[in-house]
Amino acid sequence: MKTPPERPKEPDGYDRRFLDFCRSFAGAAGIFAIVVGSITLLGWFFGIGIFLRTLPGMIVMKANAALAFVLLGISLRLVADDTLRTPLREVAGGCAALAGLLGLLTLFEHATGADLGIDQVLAVEAPGAVKTASPGRMAPNAALDFTLLGGSLLLLAFRRGHRIVSWMAAASMTVAFLALMGYAYASETFIGFGSLTHIAVQTALALLALSAGTLLCTRELGLMEPLSRRDAGSRMACRLLPAVILVPFLLALIRYELHRRNPDSDEFGVAVMVIICMAVLAAVVWRNAAALNRADTERSRNALGLARTTEILEKIFSTTHMKMAYLDPEFRFIRVNQAYADACGYPPEFFPGKNHFDLYPHPENEAIFSEVIGTGKPYTVFAKPFEFPDHPERGVTYWDWSLQVVRGESGQAQGLLFCLLDVTEQRRAELELRASEERFRTAVENSPVGLSIVQDGRIVFRNPEQRRLFGGLPEGFEFEKYPDIHPEDAEPFRELLRSIRAGERLSRLTSLRFYPYGKASEGADMRWTHAYVTPIGYSGRAAALVTMVDVTNTKEMEQAAHRQERLAILGQTAAGVAHEIRNPLQGVLINLSVMETLIEEAVVLDPEARDTIRRSLSAARSGSDKIENVIRRVMDFVRPKLVRFEAVEINTVVREAVELVAVSLRNRGIRLETALSEGLPPCNADTQLIEQLLLNLITNAAQATEQRDGVRRIEVATELDGDAIVIRVADSGPGVAEHHRKRIFDPFFTTRELGTGLGLSISRRIVKDHSGSIHVGASRFGGAEFTVRLPSLPQASGRDLVAPGGATPG
Numbered sequence: 001m002k003t004p005p006e007r008p009k010e011p012d013g014y015d016r017r018f019l020d021f022c023r024s025f026a027g028a029a030g031i032f033a034i035v036v037g038s039i040t041l042l043g044w045f046f047g048i049g050i051f052l053r054t055l056p057g058m059i060v061m062k063a064n065a066a067l068a069f070v071l072l073g074i075s076l077r078l079v080a081d082d083t084l085r086t087p088l089r090e091v092a093g094g095c096a097a098l099a100g101l102l103g104l105l106t107l108f109e110h111a112t113g114a115d116l117g118i119d120q121v122l123a124v125e126a127p128g129a130v131k132t133a134s135p136g137r138m139a140p141n142a143a144l145d146f147t148l149l150g151g152s153l154l155l156l157a158f159r160r161g162h163r164i165v166s167w168m169a170a171a172s173m174t175v176a177f178l179a180l181m182g183y184a185y186a187s188e189t190f191i192g193f194g195s196l197t198h199i200a201v202q203t204a205l206a207l208l209a210l211s212a213g214t215l216l217c218t219r220e221l222g223l224m225e226p227l228s229r230r231d232a233g234s235r236m237a238c239r240l241l242p243a244v245i246l247v248p249f250l251l252a253l254i255r256y257e258l259h260r261r262n263p264d265s266d267e268f269g270v271a272v273m274v275i276i277c278m279a280v281l282a283a284v285v286w287r288n289a290a291a292l293n294r295a296d297t298e299r300s301r302n303a304l305g306l307a308r309t310t311e312i313l314e315k316i317f318s319t320t321h322m323k324m325a326y327l328d329p330e331f332r333f334i335r336v337n338q339a340y341a342d343a344c345g346y347p348p349e350f351f352p353g354k355n356h357f358d359l360y361p362h363p364e365n366e367a368i369f370s371e372v373i374g375t376g377k378p379y380t381v382f383a384k385p386f387e388f389p390d391h392p393e394r395g396v397t398y399w400d401w402s403l404q405v406v407r408g409e410s411g412q413a414q415g416l417l418f419c420l421l422d423v424t425e426q427r428r429a430e431l432e433l434r435a436s437e438e439r440f441r442t443a444v445e446n447s448p449v450g451l452s453i454v455q456d457g458r459i460v461f462r463n464p465e466q467r468r469l470f471g472g473l474p475e476g477f478e479f480e481k482y483p484d485i486h487p488e489d490a491e492p493f494r495e496l497l498r499s500i501r502a503g504e505r506l507s508r509l510t511s512l513r514f515y516p517y518g519k520a521s522e523g524a525d526m527r528w529t530h531a532y533v534t535p536i537g538y539s540g541r542a543a544a545l546v547t548m549v550d551v552t553n554t555k556e557m558e559q560a561a562h563r564q565e566r567l568a569i570l571g572q573t574a575a576g577v578a579h580e581i582r583n584p585l586q587g588v589l590i591n592l593s594v595m596e597t598l599i600e601e602a603v604v605l606d607p608e609a610r611d612t613i614r615r616s617l618s619a620a621r622s623g624s625d626k627i628e629n630v631i632r633r634v635m636d637f638v639r640p641k642l643v644r645f646e647a648v649e650i651n652t653v654v655r656e657a658v659e660l661v662a663v664s665l666r667n668r669g670i671r672l673e674t675a676l677s678e679g680l681p682p683c684n685a686d687t688q689l690i691e692q693l694l695l696n697l698i699t700n701a702a703q704a705t706e707q708r709d710g711v712r713r714i715e716v717a718t719e720l721d722g723d724a725i726v727i728r729v730a731d732s733g734p735g736v737a738e739h740h741r742k743r744i745f746d747p748f749f750t751t752r753e754l755g756t757g758l759g760l761s762i763s764r765r766i767v768k769d770h771s772g773s774i775h776v777g778a779s780r781f782g783g784a785e786f787t788v789r790l791p792s793l794p795q796a797s798g799r800d801l802v803a804p805g806g807a808t809p810g
Helices: 016-046 063-079 086-112 140-157 162-184 201-221 232-261 263-319 338-344 363-375 424-445 464-470 487-502 552-601 607-638 650-667 687-705 759-769
Strands: 323-327 333-336 379-386 397-407 413-422 450-455 458-462 506-514 527-538 541-550 646-648 671-676 683-685 713-721 724-731 773-778 784-791
Touching: 016 063, 016 201, 063 086, 063 140, 063 201, 086 140, 140 162, 140 201, 162 201, 323 338, 338 413, 363 379, 363 397, 363 413, 397 424, 450 464, 450 527, 458 464, 464 541, 487 506, 487 527, 487 541, 527 552, 552 607, 646 650, 646 687, 650 671, 650 683, 650 687, 650 713, 650 724, 683 687, 683 784, 687 713, 687 724, 687 759, 687 784, 759 773
Parallel strands: 671 713
Antiparallel strands: 323 333, 323 413, 379 397, 397 413, 450 458, 450 541, 506 527, 527 541, 646 683, 713 724, 724 784, 773 784
16 A cells, blocks of 8 residues: 555644644544543443443443444544654555444444344344343444444544545534433434434443544545634634533533423413523633733734834844845845845846846856745855956855745745845955865875974874874873883873973973883884974864874884894804814813713723713713804804795794604793684795794793793794784793883893893894894793784795895895
């Protein structure tokens, strides 16, 4: 079923309070019918007699009638809501159709004498019920009302035929009211037809309520239209109708009761009825006359107020700086104010009768004007450009303007109020300011200097360079709570904060070192900056501009040059020392070999002395081997190997390195585990050097775990992070102290008594030769974790890809 059209909005000129009353009464009538029908059905289902009749000996409401009341009550309650959506409207239409069909079938039974078997489906009524021709069958006048109301609510559910509905509801209400009059005046003629079933009093009352609610649902679209208006006639009708309907009914009821009690007092009863009727009607007329007088007084007061308002508006129209023009629906000028005329360069009397778009052709604006006249919706636009055809020297001008339809009493558009404000100067200044801001923004966004604004202690702005320096700070971060300041620069940072809080300029150079947010524990990517503070205003309040110049590369180059110089000196010294030691050491080793041979050949030594000498010689050879190992490592450090690049599967190298040390670590009670990510891309690397790097890290981890009790554990893991392959070696040892992490890769720095301090230095050089990085942090096992990042090769790279030149010196 197609969606019914939306109910039109209530037009102007109608009494909103009366229309709201109609909605409320209709909804209440629907609920009343549902309650009456439900109570009667309960009486039939559970045999509760008091639910079936008002008094003993009275006519009972039939079960079918009770069901019809429930269905019509539901339908009326839903229809009374104008905002009801289509599915519920279909429910309302279905309920109304079922109730109307039930009434129509019952009328057919009464008219033809047939029994369709519908009378006692819900409940069985014994023969001989009061005023009942056929058990369970409702009265014909009740069936007629149900038929009329079912059809009426079916039409209302789909918003059709409001005028027909109002006549049908009025007819139904008349039938119900006649039945109530029959009960009031004891006239069976109005209660039923001959020997057919008569209507129960509660049925008549509920039908009257349903009929009235259905009639009020039509409101301004049916017979109720004359009562719905806001004018004096509608108000008078609303006051008179209750008296016209109820007063004669009540007076006739009083006369009937007097006549029933004293048949000889008929003349007296007529006189009393006439006197009361005159008094009531006179009171109603007096009340309405007073109401009309008040309305006239209010109208006169409103007219005076309107005249004053008109005078004020006229003064505003004539003196305001805003340009105003009043046009007819064809866009011909009716009147313009002086400001409009001055802006156009003509006197005000020049415009009346001329078409706006003949003077100022503009297809787009003409389409807007036509749409406003057609839809009645106001239109406003800001800073709309316009060029005067008769004043080209003005160039492009900018205007805020609005259109408002002026309607007459009939609701038709009578004219168009056109208001304009010249904002050309403001718009040009705004465009220039915007261009200036854009230039400034571009300069700030592309500045190599980090800029941030701190207001009320929080960072409210950072340019890209400052975001790079600080990393991923949360929005509105409190600057003084930045946790990753270098420990040695805590005091310069506090001085910086004092200048910000005091709103003072910190013009002298302040050197500040810090790590990106959250990375201080990793000890990597330290930033070294020169910082300044300048008080500024931001968003109308005091703030501080913090300027930071990144000098990290300069400092690193200085440190690298200094370190390279020291390493060169250290290397020369170490090479000389190694050379001086190695020559005598070779003689010692030769002599040890000779002595071992002589001991074995000697026959005069007793076994105990021979064993003692052997142990001494073995200890001497072990010490000589250690010295040789130190010399070899020093020479490796001084004269690095050539790096031979090739496409390498990192997981393969890791597995080979783990196999080399697995047995030894297992014998020492150390558990070695791997967590290798599959599908890693190849890496351009030297297999032997990467293996040496891994063996160094695993050996250091093993030595560290032996310093702790409990489970000794080492884990080697690999993963892909972006375009970098990450290798992690984590242990359960004591970890690396924070103050040692910056020096742990320096040559000859060690925390072990027998360490050489060269393993990690060589490891870092290997990583640097592979364009990677290495840093130390804390592991999840409580010990240290060394993280190596190596650049990966594209997936399409071949296995034979090498560095330019085939090999590079380390």
